[in-house]
Amino acid sequence: DVKVTQSSRYLVKRTGEKVFLECVQDMDHENMFWYRQDPGLGLRLIYFSYDVKMKEKGDIPEGYSVSREKKERFSLILESASTNQTSMYLCASSTHVPPYEQYFGPGTRLTVT
Amino acid sequence: AQSVTQLDSQVPVFEEAPVELRCNYSSSVSVYLFWYVQYPNQGLQLLLKYLSGSTLVESINGFEAEFNKSQTSFHLRKPSVHISDTAEYFCAVLNAGGTSYGKLTFGQGTILTVHP
Numbered sequence: 001d002v003k004v005t006q007s008s009r010y011l012v013k014r015t016g017e018k019v020f021l022e023c024v025q026d027m028d029h030e031n032m033f034w035y036r037q038d039p040g041l042g043l044r045l046i047y048f049s050y051d052v053k054m055k056e057k058g059d060i061p062e063g064y065s066v067s068r069e070k071k072e073r074f075s076l077i078l079e080s081a082s083t084n085q086t087s088m089y090l091c092a093s094s095t096h097v098p099p100y101e102q103y104f105g106p107g108t109r110l111t112v113t
Numbered sequence: 114a115q116s117v118t119q120l121d122s123q124v125p126v127f128e129e130a131p132v133e134l135r136c137n138y139s140s141s142v143s144v145y146l147f148w149y150v151q152y153p154n155q156g157l158q159l160l161l162k163y164l165s166g167s168t169l170v171e172s173i174n175g176f177e178a179e180f181n182k183s184q185t186s187f188h189l190r191k192p193s194v195h196i197s198d199t200a201e202y203f204c205a206v207l208n209a210g211g212t213s214y215g216k217l218t219f220g221q222g223t224i225l226t227v228h229p
Contacts, residue, residue, distance in 0.1 A: 031214060048214060090156060098164070104156035104158070105156050
């Protein structure tokens with residue numbers, strides 16, 4: 001059974017804190033993605049990675065960075081959390097060949113106060 | 114660039130009634146199309162996908178979607194819904210050619226609420 005896991009389901013942080021969200025997949029997928037999900041806006045791509053140590057900006061990368069040191073792990077970093085980063089964060093992985101079906105983790109609901 | 118529009122943000126329906134969730138996309142290249150479902154407090158799960166071939170695709174739990182190239186639509190339908198179908202549904206499109214790295218573009222989501 002394929003699996004994408006995220007380190008926390010719920011997280012509460014204070015403004016200005018550095019926040020790490022971890023994602024691990026056990027499917028040996030090359031591609032990994034970080035999205036944020038907000039009501040009425042659907043899922044928006046923050047960053048993605050198509051190989052170890054490779055990363056590309058998505059549609060809304062401002063205020064975020066990522067790290068992929070190992071194939072199975074993709075981390076999202078909020079360098080200095082702000083209240084407008086309160087959201088649901090979803091990680092996904094896929095193969096690097098069509099049809100690129102994405103498998104999602106359960107999500108991390110981050111609240112920044 | 115491609116985009117996806119889900120025409121209804123919320124769809125309330127009674128149990129055993131039919132339902133249609135509408136999705137339109139825009140793209141200048143050929144695409145793959147997906148419907149994902151998100152049950153409360155869970156991540157997204159793939160419901161069905163169109164890659165090529167028959168324009169009508171089906172899921173194991175009774176949903177179907179039809180790819181209409183001329184209308185650039187991929188509407189999701191079910192002839193008789195159950196309470197357990199209550200969830201948020203996302204339509205997504207992926208560039209089938211070039212170096213897309215499998216990046217999906219999602220619609221805004223449609224919340225389907227099935228009432229007894």
